[in-house]
Amino acid sequence: MHPLAQATTQPLPLPxxxxxxxxxxxxxxxxxxxxxxxxxxxPRAGRGVLAGLTLAGLAAAAALTVWNWDLERVAFExxxxxxxxxxxxxxxxxxxxxLATLMVAQGDSREGEPDDSPPEVFPLLLFALLGMVxxxxxxxxxxxxxxxxxxxxxxxxxxxxxxRLAAQEAAMKYFLLGAFSSAxxxxxxxxxxxxxxxxxxxxxxxxTGDPTADGTxxxxxxxxxxxGFLFKVSAVPFHMWTPDVYQGTPTPxxxxxxxxxxxxxxxxxxxxxxxxLGGLVVSWRPxxxxxxxxxMLVGAALAVVQTDLKRMxxxxxxxxxxxLLVGVAAAATVPAGVSASMFYLLTxxxxxxxxxxxxxxxxxxxxxxxxxxxxxSSLEDYRGLARRHPWAAGLLAVFMLALTGIPPLSGxxxxxxxxxxxxxAGLTWLxxxxxxxxxxxxxxxxxxxxxAYLQExxxxxxxxxxxxxxPALGVALGLAGxxxxxxxxxxEALIAAARSAERILG
Amino acid sequence: xxxxxxxxxxxxxxxxxxxGVLARxxxxxxxxxxxxxxxxxxxxxxxxxxxxxxxxVSGQVFALFxxxxxxxxxxxxxxxxxxxxxxxxxxxxxxxxxxxx
Amino acid sequence: xxxxxxxxxILAVIGGLAGxxxxxxxxVVHAALYLVVALASVAGVYLLLxxxxxxxxxxxxxxGAIVVLILFGIMxxxxxxxxxxxxxxxxxxxxxxxxxxxxxxMFTVFLGGAFGDERIxxxxxxxxxxxGESLFRNYVLPFEAVSVLLLAALIGAIVLARRx
Numbered sequence: 001m002h003p004l005a006q007a008t009t010q011p012l013p014l015p016x017x018x019x020x021x022x023x024x025x026x027x028x029x030x031x032x033x034x035x036x037x038x039x040x041x042x043p044r045a046g047r048g049v050l051a052g053l054t055l056a057g058l059a060a061a062a063a064l065t066v067w068n069w070d071l072e073r074v075a076f077e078x079x080x081x082x083x084x085x086x087x088x089x090x091x092x093x094x095x096x097x098x099l100a101t102l103m104v105a106q107g108d109s110r111e112g113e114p115d116d117s118p119p120e121v122f123p124l125l126l127f128a129l130l131g132m133v134x135x136x137x138x139x140x141x142x143x144x145x146x147x148x149x150x151x152x153x154x155x156x157x158x159x160x161x162x163x164r165l166a167a168q169e170a171a172m173k174y175f176l177l178g179a180f181s182s183a184x185x186x187x188x189x190x191x192x193x194x195x196x197x198x199x200x201x202x203x204x205x206x207x208t209g210d211p212t213a214d215g216t217x218x219x220x221x222x223x224x225x226x227x228g229f230l231f232k233v234s235a236v237p238f239h240m241w242t243p244d245v246y247q248g249t250p251t252p253x254x255x256x257x258x259x260x261x262x263x264x265x266x267x268x269x270x271x272x273x274x275x276x277l278g279g280l281v282v283s284w285r286p287x288x289x290x291x292x293x294x295x296m297l298v299g300a301a302l303a304v305v306q307t308d309l310k311r312m313x314x315x316x317x318x319x320x321x322x323x324l325l326v327g328v329a330a331a332a333t334v335p336a337g338v339s340a341s342m343f344y345l346l347t348x349x350x351x352x353x354x355x356x357x358x359x360x361x362x363x364x365x366x367x368x369x370x371x372x373x374x375x376x377s378s379l380e381d382y383r384g385l386a387r388r389h390p391w392a393a394g395l396l397a398v399f400m401l402a403l404t405g406i407p408p409l410s411g412x413x414x415x416x417x418x419x420x421x422x423x424x425a426g427l428t429w430l431x432x433x434x435x436x437x438x439x440x441x442x443x444x445x446x447x448x449x450x451x452a453y454l455q456e457x458x459x460x461x462x463x464x465x466x467x468x469x470x471p472a473l474g475v476a477l478g479l480a481g482x483x484x485x486x487x488x489x490x491x492e493a494l495i496a497a498a499r500s501a502e503r504i505l506g
Numbered sequence: 507x508x509x510x511x512x513x514x515x516x517x518x519x520x521x522x523x524x525x526g527v528l529a530r531x532x533x534x535x536x537x538x539x540x541x542x543x544x545x546x547x548x549x550x551x552x553x554x555x556x557x558x559x560x561x562x563v564s565g566q567v568f569a570l571f572x573x574x575x576x577x578x579x580x581x582x583x584x585x586x587x588x589x590x591x592x593x594x595x596x597x598x599x600x601x602x603x604x605x606x607x
Numbered sequence: 608x609x610x611x612x613x614x615x616x617i618l619a620v621i622g623g624l625a626g627x628x629x630x631x632x633x634x635v636v637h638a639a640l641y642l643v644v645a646l647a648s649v650a651g652v653y654l655l656l657x658x659x660x661x662x663x664x665x666x667x668x669x670x671g672a673i674v675v676l677i678l679f680g681i682m683x684x685x686x687x688x689x690x691x692x693x694x695x696x697x698x699x700x701x702x703x704x705x706x707x708x709x710x711x712x713m714f715t716v717f718l719g720g721a722f723g724d725e726r727i728x729x730x731x732x733x734x735x736x737x738x739g740e741s742l743f744r745n746y747v748l749p750f751e752a753v754s755v756l757l758l759a760a761l762i763g764a765i766v767l768a769r770r771x
Contacts, residue, residue, distance in 0.1 A: 013740065015747040022748070029755055036762065076748040120766045127759040134752060142568055142749050149575050150756045153582050157763030160586055165593060171767075172586050176536055176599065179579055180527050183543035186572065187520060190547050194554035195721070199564055217721035220714075507612050509725040510718065512652060515619040517714035519626045519645070525707030526630030529700045532693045534635060534680050538642050541673065542626055545649050548661075556656045556727045563733055563741050566658050570742070573661075573668050574753050578760035580673050584680040585767035591684045598692070 021075035021082055023064040024090055025130055025137075031057020032126035039119045050122045051105035051472065057126060058098050061133075065090045074139060078200045081139035084501025088342045089136035089267040096260045096349045097129045102476035103252035103353075103360060117161055117250060125256070128154035132264035136271075141189045141199040144268055148185070148232065151264065152178050155257055159249040164375070170248025177231070177241045185228025191221030201276035208279035219283055225272065226287060233265040235321045236294040243306075246314035251363060251375060254310060255356030258317045259349035266324050266345055270338055274331035275504035281332035288329045289430050296322030296437035303444045309359055310377040312444060313352065316403060319441055320348055326434055327418045330425035337425060339498035340417035346494060347402070347410035347487055354399040354480035361392050361473060382448065384457030393452045395481045400445040402484045405438055410487035417495060512553035520546035533587045533597045537580060544576050611729075615655050622648030634688050635681045639674060646670050656727070660735045 019026070035053055038045055065087060074081040104121055131150030138144045156178065160171025193199050195218035196207035208218065231238040246254045273284060299319030306312035324341055331337030362385065363376040386393035402409035415438065422431040487494060519542050526539025548569040555565025591597050625644035632638040646669045653662035687693065694700060742750060 013744060015744045017747070032755075033758075036758075077745040079746070079748040118766055120762055124759060124763065124766075127755060130755060140749070142564075142571060142746065143752065146571060146575065146749050146752045146756060149579070150752065150759060153578060153756065153763060154759050156582055156586065157759075157767060160589060161766050168586070168589050168593065172533065172590055172599070175583055175586050176527075176533065176540075179537075179540045179583065180543075182579075183520075183523070183540060183547065186544065186547040187550070189568075190550035190554065193551065193565060193568070194557070197558050197560065199568060217717060220717040507615060507655070507727050509722045509727050511612070511615055511619065512656060512727075513718045513722065514715055515623065515652065517711055517718065518623050519649075520714070521707040521711035522623075522626040522630050524710050525703045528703030528706055529630065529695055530693060531695050532635065532687060534677065534684060535630075535638060535693055537680075538638060538677060539630055541642065541669075541677075542629060542645065545646060545669070548665075549649060549652055552653055552656045552658045552661055553727065555658065555733075556730065557722075557725060559728070559730065562745055563738050564745075566661050566733060566738055567742055567746050569658075569661050570664060570738075571746075571749060571753060573664055575756065577668055577673055577676075578757055580676055581760050581764045582767070584676060585764040587680060588683055589767050597684045597687075 016077070018073075018075040020068065021071065021073065021080060022134075022137075023068060024061040024094075025134055027057060027061040027064055028126050028130040028133065031060065032123045032130065035123040035126065036120075039123065043119075045119070047105050047107065047119070050119055051101050054101045054122045054126060055098060058094050058101065058129075062091070062094045065094065074202065078202055079140045079143050080134070080137040081201075082137065083504060084498075085267050085271055085338070085342065085504060086137040088498060088501045089263055089345075090133050092263050092342075092346050092349055093129060093132050093136065093260055096256070096263065096353065097125065099350075099353050099357075099476050099480060100125060100252060100256035100260070102472040103255055103357060106252070106360065106470055106473040106476075117158070117253070121158055121161065121253075124154045124158050128158065128256070129260065132260055135264045136267035138268060139201045139271065141192065141201070141204075141272075144272070145182075145186065145189060147264075148268075149182065151261065152182070155253070155261070158253045158256075159245065162250055164248075164250070166248035166375075167250055168248075170245045173241055173248075174245045181228050181231035181238065184224050184231075188221045188224025188226075188228060191217055191224065195221055201272065205276040205279065208277055215280070215283075219280070222277055222280060222284055223287070226284065226291075229265065229269050229272070230291055233262055233269065233321050233324070234318055235291050235325060236298040236318065237291075239295070239299070239318045239321075242318055243302075243311045243314040246317070247308060247310045247377070251310070251356055251360040251377070255353045255360075258313070258356065259353045262317070262321065262324070263345045263349055266328070266341060269328055270331055270341060271504055273328060274338060278332045285329050285332065288325055289427065292322050292325035292329060292430060293433050294322075295319065295325060296434055297440075300437045300440040300444075303441065306444070307379050308377055309379055309382065309448065310356075310375070312379075312448075313355055313359070316441065316445070317352060319437055320352075320403075322437065323415060323418055323434055324348075326422045326427065326430050329430065330418075330421040330427055334421050334425040335502035336417070336499075337421040338502045338504065339495065340414075340421040342501050343491070343495050343498040344414040344418050346498070347414040347484070350480050350483045350487070351399050351402045351411055354395065354477065354484060355403065357473060357477045357480060358392055358396045358399065361389075361470065361477070364470070365389075379448065379451055380458060382452045383455040385452040388457060392477075395477055396452055397449055398481050398484055400448055402488070404442045404445040408488045410484050410491070413488060413491040413495070509553065509557050512549055516546040516549040516553070518546075519543070519549065531598045533590070533599050534584075536599065537583050537587070541576065541580070544572055548572055611655055615652065618648045618651045618655070622652070633690050633693065635686050635693065636678070639677050639681060642677070643670055643674050646674065657730050657732045659732050660738050 135147035303315035327341030402411035523543035
């Protein structure tokens with residue numbers, strides 16, 4: 001017998017495949033491929049059909065997430081772990097995905113304007129979500145890296161795929177800086193591997209618990225990991241890309257980035273730093289706390305001087321990343337830090353998406369402008385909004401007050417729990433800085449409301465065109481507003497659900 | 507062979523890449539510099555794999571994944587560069603300045 | 608110093624120089640060709656580090672596919688030449704040099720502190736079989752995830768590059 005033929009007669013060791021553990025991811029992948037086929041073979045399918053199919057895929061993934069709710073295990077030889085963080089992040093991400101789908105379905109332009117995202121944006125949205133959901137579940141640095149790249153590559157394309165020059169420019173900046181930061185993250189992963197002998201978070205956790213091990217190298221690796229993660233969640237001093245990218249990107253995609261990337265990014269941040277590297281908390285806490293201070297203050301201070309609402313929301317998202325870093329800094333020693341951060345992500349996702357939805361609505365109001373470089377989002381466009389579009393202005397007020405953290409809206413409770421966890425962890429000084437930053441940020445959130453409610457509209461009101469029919473955007477706005485108010489009125493149920501996320505399975 | 511040999515080589519390639527990313531203004535050149543950085547990471551991974559005598563060969567597997575992802579990343583990167591070039595006739599990142607950096 | 612170390616040092620010097628030329632050359636096409644040299648010497652380093660499969664993948668994917676892709680990119684953007692077109696201002700370059708040198712010194716000091724006296728023992732080359740088993744057993748989930756990544760990249764590149 002030929003030696004090669006002989007070799008093949010040996011039984012191939014088959015991998016253990018735990019289908020149930022990755023069921024929601026599988027649903028997203030299947031839905032993404034189905035949508036690709038629909039786009040390819042039925043080019044005239046309307047955006048409504050594509051959005052409906054996307055929502056069906058998200059619903060299937062959500063159903064499977066609920067089916068898996070009580071599952072707690074490490075699957076695929078330690079590649080993913082199902083625990084509280086995973087299921088909570090999955091639920092939030094799928095809800096964010098549904099809202100983003102509605103925004104994308106509405107499109108960036110009115111009838112007759114050519115610069116809508118192409119239909120491929122729907123499958124890419126699903127792939128990006130798959131990457132995020134996988135990132136939140138990843139318990140091996142290899143999976144962290146690949147999930148991060150899936151979501152990043154999809155987002156680069158979603159950002160750049162319109163004819164607007166500003167969007168293309170945003171895509172290039174996002175891409176170059178994203179690839180640069182990925183290289184640092186990878187170097188950090190390589191050093192962690194060299195220091196601990198594994199890329200698996202559970203084994204890294206074991207190795208860091210060993211006090212005799214040489215820690216210097218591991219610390220260098222942890223530092224580089226922190227650089228990579230801080231970039232992805234747009235924390236100062238790695239925030240430079242955020243305002244440009246959020247301003248240039250089509251509004252639905254910017255909303256999706258602002259909400260979903262933060263959820264997935266902080267989920268993995270918590271799992272790696274508070275979970276696997278919890279043993280080194282004394283070493284990394286000062287770094288994260290310092291980044292938190294800078295992020296909160298720089299974000300809030302620079303938001304004050306912005307004249308463009310999308311850019312202002314970008315700086316506001318930076319300062320919110322700072323509050324979340326307070327939660328991360330607390331999480332290693334105080335389990336409530338984990339649940340407070342997860343709850344914060346839930347409320348923040350809906351507030352910021354709602355704010356971007358109002359931006360999307362208002363950008364449709366002015367006269368059509370085909371030569372515009374970017375979208376219409378200057379603060380000037382909001383003058384007198386309350387008189388012209390009371391509903392939009394009312395919702396804008398809800399989201400701005402929630403982002404400020406005014407009770408009883410959801411944003412207040414989010415900050416309350418994070419600050420409580422910070423104090424419990426002995427980081428009172430950090431919480432004091434956070435409160436100061438909140439006060440600064442109240443200034444620019446409320447300024448938007450002053451412009452919308454108290455200032456007279458500029459120019460001839462007759463020149464303004466109707467926004468056109470906006471059923472999808474209307475539904476999305478209603479849902480985001482409802483959730484922001486409802487979570488604020490009854491936060492107990494959701495914070496209780498977040499508490500179940502406190503135990504991190506490596 | 508001393509473990510430091512490949513590690514210093516990798517650190518050198520990585521810093522050359524960092525220099526290139528910061529010093530170049532042509533987007534394709536920046537992309538090439540990023541490739542140098544990714545290669546440096548791979549040298550590290552393979553060197554640690556040999557040093558640890560890893561039963562699972564995690565380091566080498568990781569390097570393979572990095573190579574696959576780098577290929578995908580270059581594809582997307584060049585697509586974005588071409589898109590910009592078609593509309594502006596330039597691929598210099600500092601001339602692409604409709605938005606403030 | 609044995610033959611393996613001598614071979615490594617030769618490869619490292621060639622690769623390091625080529626890497627430097629990639630980031631300093633005044634001509635994009637030359638830079639891409641220096642990149643080939645740097646990537647090929649990295650492949651040689653993999654061979655010396657007992658990783659032949661990774662070395663071959665490096666040659667096939669990196670040198671064969673990625674560099675060709677980059678050359679196409681250069682061709683389609685009309686291969687600009689010259690210091691002024693390719694590089695930032697002198698001030699920015701000095702800053703970049705300081706950052707690059709700082710990163711190099713920092714990494715070397717950290718790594719030297721942790722692994723200064725460690726040696727890689729001589730060992731047989733990793734069998735491709737072992738790599739395959741690890742890939743399809745322990746890392747089967749990332750392997751499948753990469754397929755999604757490649758699909759997304761494929762679609763993305765088409766969407767971005769097509770003229771409509």
